Amino acid sequence: MSESIGDVVLPGMKVEGTTEEVAVKIFEKIISPNTEMLLKKDPQAAATFALHIMGLGISQFASCVSTKQFKQQLEIITHNMVLSLKKERGELGS
CATH class of the missing domain: 1.20.5 (Single alpha-helices involved in coiled-coils or other helix-helix interfaces)
Structure with a gap:
């Protein structure tokens, strides 16, 4: 089981736009800030978090094509x- 990384901030926001715009906004507002927060505290945890995000995204793409x-x-x-x-x-x- 993975170690807890602490609080992950998911700001209350409405995301609208094209598929690309929505993806960029989610990345910029949620994923990137949390990766940066982890990078300051524990670079290895940041790399693991980013690896999991990447894997989940790749898996989602694979299911669509x-x-x-x-x-x-x-x-x-x-x-x-x-x-x-x-x-x-x-x-x-x-």
Whole structure:
């Protein structure tokens, strides 16, 4: 069983907009602030929290598309994210 991380703040809010806008608002208003709060207290707990959020999101996406679409999209997203991280972290060779 996982260790309790303490209070998670879910601000009272109404979220409206396109699917992308709603997803961004939920991330910005709920997930990101709680990850940042955890990062200050316990970086490993923050990483675990983010990993669980990622896994739940990926699982939800997988239930909405075909296996082929899931595999293709996950490969594209993963490739682009790794490339972006390498650029940000100066890990790309000149």
